[in-house]
Amino acid sequence: MEQLVKKYAGKLISAGLAENPLVCGLDDEVVWNRPDDDIPILEQVLGGMNINSLICVEPAEPYLTIFRFLTSRYPETITPGDCETRTFLHDVPVIRDFASASILTHLRERKSVVVASDNNIRLITFGGVSPEQAFVSLSSVCFSAFVLFFADYLADCRQGTITKEQQRAFDKAVAELEPPHRTTPVLATGPFNSEQQVYQAIIEAGRFTVDYGLVDSYFGNISYRISQTIYISQTGSSLDALVGCIDPCPMDDSSCAGITASSELVAHDEIYKNTDNRAILHGHPKFAVILSMDCSDFDCINRGQCHIKCTGKRLIKDIPIVPGEVGTGPTGLCHTLPPAIQNKRGVIVWGHGLFTVARKDFNEAFKHLLEIENMCREEYFARARRC
């Protein structure tokens, strides 16, 4: 337990989500990563639920600024519209008191709660199996809040309803943003012919995707095709820790060992069957996600259901935006992404993330991922300036 608790405390810091996180794990006794005055109240929370781990953090910037603003704008519930929220979080309740009773009321129903008292912001999440669950929820909460904050700003810009307070928060958050990466890493050169090479290339590209902030650890997926086998990251794996988490999946389905493969295997499979690509990289770069949700057609009949129903031929420069949900359902992205990516370097899935492809290796796929995100980032600020 101690090891796990330390590991996730470290991950929260390296992911830029918190500077001084508080993490605990519980088997028969509770283990904290460090002492803190908050612990007595958090232990009451722990005692009131059937769980085994808890995380409580003050978010790092720019999330701190973002949450200060969002909790004043949405004093009871923050409801982001991106895919991670839709799939995992539903919504994020906000409370004012750092008191076990009110924390419990909300954590009993949701995966996270934001405590906004005075000028303090605390994000609290939990896990029933491992601190990793609490980490994943926390990272989703931050991602979703980021997306909501910037998407709201652009929408309000278009409507001319930006408030002073919003502008101040926006300026501060923007000032806290890491500058975009301008250079790409040098990755292993393909085409790869052996399993060994593929595993190494996937592990390397996955790690850089996280390092460059193009996906949060735990989300995204990555694959490479050699002949009739797709090597793909496993479901729920962290792209920065793929050792032992890559499944070889025969394209003729002759083995089901890939049952633990990413939920997007079907989409990858379709792409490989219909194009001559060898590599696919999927991340959740924030500005690509935000821009995909920015649509000026306020009267559209599909508004509110864009993520499954959008029929518009939307593009950001050369990059199509398609609807589609995670996985294989009738509104799954496995139906929309593969046709859209033919003859393209990448496709954005509405409110979800970006898929890029390459013929040889991950150098090209990574370059597309970064360039498209940088392009979206510039386009975002250009749109904000224009309105």
Add this chain to the structure above:
Amino acid sequence: MLTSPNGWTGKILHIDLDTASIDALRPETEVYHKYIGGKGLAGYYLRPKVTLSWNHPRMPLLIFTGPLVGTAAPTSGRSTIMSRSPLTGTIADTSVGGRIGFQLKRAGWDGIVITGQSETPCGIEIDDDKVRIVDAGELWGKDTATVFSLLADGGRSVATIGPAAENGVCFAAVMVDKHHVAGRTGIGLCFAAKKLKYLSVQGSSKVRIHDRKKLYAAREEILRLTAASPILMGQHGFSCFGTGSIYDLMDSRRMMPTDNFRKTHFDRASELNAHAYKKRYDPGKHGCMGCHIRCKKIGRSAGYVGSSMPEFETMSHFTALIDNTDMDLVMQANTLCNHYGMDTISAAATLACYKEISGTKDLSGRLIPLLEEIGQGSTELGRQLGKGSFHYASSHNQQTASMSVKGLELPAYDPRGAYGMSLAYALATRGGCHLRAYPVSHEILRKPVATDRFTFSGKARIIKIAEDQNAIVDSLTACKFIFLGAGLEEYAGAFSAVTGVAATAQDLLKVGERIYYLERLMNSLNGFEAKDDDLPGRFFTEAGTSGNGIEVRPLDREAFLEARSRYYRIRGLDEDGRATKEKSKELGLAWNNS
């Protein structure tokens, strides 16, 4: 009496076969709120009589649906059959699919309590509130396929035993609607003890829902999460290939019980996987009532049209465990077990035990004849094996060859490759069962997140929480598999929408804790304690088959015992694993039998 009739019907059918009397029980609202339905309510009715022997006339046989059954909540067509196990002496509950729960609910009943023993073979026929006990002398001795062909009629649900139960097989099953099995712990024999051959139900009323809109919203969430689950709906998942889709994975993780658990890797696995069955038998999809995953598969190729395809456990135990490489033989064995009404896991594992003790090199030629001898009780050997592996091994003074916990044969996951599984097996209230805590979910299938399968660290609490969760799932009732995608959070939404009872995931977990603790309590009353919460010695002394970069060591006995002690503390048991008065009180469970 139940105050609001949403979700539940408020009525439980009581049939006494001694007097052929039929009446309706109307439990208080509080009973429903405390035990929900399915496994929970069945346990509530078992508790007062649980110390009687399994074949005592007053021992109840319980069949219960849950509040979600018959509603739009996904996978909520399942129900529970419960009594005391002839095989293990523990409580015996099995979750079963098909339409039985659905029809029972629509007939206006939340469950059935059957007491007494009929003097002659009988059947129970239910059409809404018309309930009849009928003579089944003609059907006694008939196999389940024959019973279905005679009684199945449209949407009507039929549950029946086969000759195995009538001939005293301790792992006899109840077959439901042809393709669904209430398999484990010998629940079929409990039917036979009451001379009850079959149960046939049809109902015509709709289940009342508190808030339809909210129910549909919860349903949408659940469907979205299942669609996002590669294990359920992916191209190699349960929906496409059935539960057999984990066959390859178990072997590649070096967890496939081989040669009566003496090895953990089967050389021929890749030829006998779900893909191979799909190619040869061209199975179609089939599912329990109200399920969109439809993990059941039914053969369509010549000679196998309409045959249930083997589940993962059956595929694995009828190949690797007994060293058989003939796929047709697996199909035949599966069909035979279904027709005789026998649990395939216990049947195969008992044969593996026999193979080891008798030193038989190749069992394949004897497989089908032996299953027939067991099912028909036609030879002394068949009758001996019909008592299960533990009984058989003990009578040969070689208990170590019975790979069972509390006498229930282990399923197809080697615990040396997943330490949470070792705890789950040892601690399960019905004996060696993987489904109480289903740690396969995180140790192998990475859901909700992956855990390190080679450590006991943290596992005691994980097992406890998962047992609570699955207890509530089996009470609602829903299918455990869907929780590889959706969560209790979404199901709490469905429960509240259906019943109008406000409940969060954590509230439901608390109820699950009560339901599961009651099972521990009932086992304690029957003398079960720490020495019974243990694994066969082999796992602590012999290594599995390492390879693929995976080392499979023997389990560390001390670490196992420490983790078990932690579990006892977390669960609120005494250090010998027995239920305590204080914890029972805290959970609102009566300590005294009054």
